[in-house]
Amino acid sequence: YNKYDMLLIENPQFMRTMLNTRGTSFTQNNKSIFTLMNREEVLNNIDADPIIYHVANQANQRFCIENIFKSLNKLLLDSVASEFYFTLDFFNLKNDQNKVVFGGVFKLTINFTMETIKNLINSSFDCVGLLLIILINEKNKKNFNSRGLSLLDFYFEQINMTVWPRFEAIFELHLNSVKQMQAKPFKILEKT
Numbered sequence: 001y002n003k004y005d006m007l008l009i010e011n012p013q014f015m016r017t018m019l020n021t022r023g024t025s026f027t028q029n030n031k032s033i034f035t036l037m038n039r040e041e042v043l044n045n046i047d048a049d050p051i052i053y054h055v056a057n058q059a060n061q062r063f064c065i066e067n068i069f070k071s072l073n074k075l076l077l078d079s080v081a082s083e084f085y086f087t088l089d090f091f092n093l094k095n096d097q098n099k100v101v102f103g104g105v106f107k108l109t110i111n112f113t114m115e116t117i118k119n120l121i122n123s124s125f126d127c128v129g130l131l132l133i134i135l136i137n138e139k140n141k142k143n144f145n146s147r148g149l150s151l152l153d154f155y156f157e158q159i160n161m162t163v164w165p166r167f168e169a170i171f172e173l174h175l176n177s178v179k180q181m182q183a184k185p186f187k188i189l190e191k192t
Helices: 053-058 065-090 095-122 127-146 153-179 184-191
Strands: none
Touching: 065 095, 065 127, 095 153, 127 153
16 A cells, blocks of 8 residues: 555546555455455454465565564564563563563564564555554454463553554545545546
8 A cells, every 4th residue: 555545536547446466365356445355354363373474475475564563473472472481480580570581581672573563554554454453463462461471561552652643644644535635536537
């Protein structure tokens, strides 16, 4: 998605009705910009295997933003959980002590992941993808907390604080595109 993929745009020549989806499983019937394209399935497959870059690259696969986010988070959360339990057992620490040790071990990894996600989100114009990221983040937080791990609550909150403003900005662009549109250019386009 790009900045011209709004509900309505001033110059109809920039309006796309179909996404460029080479190398994906989208059919001609379900790759419209205004279709969900079964993207909501990412919520049902939250524990699916993450994307393996070199395999996806060889197959010339492309992914929507929510799939990239889900995959990146799956790798991070699985690593965090296993390392947290490992440091807990290895150093024979209590939970609070382990959080301090664990924070030192994973601080740079979490910061790098957060920066990567911020760059991904800030360059996106995909309103549906951003909404799915919000829902994935909420599911991840519930799953993580249900395992008795609350050490990444700050991370989940940072994701929310990054995604919500971008989602609101993109949604506002869609609303403004409808509010400010004049019908005359589209009547001319319809005649041609």
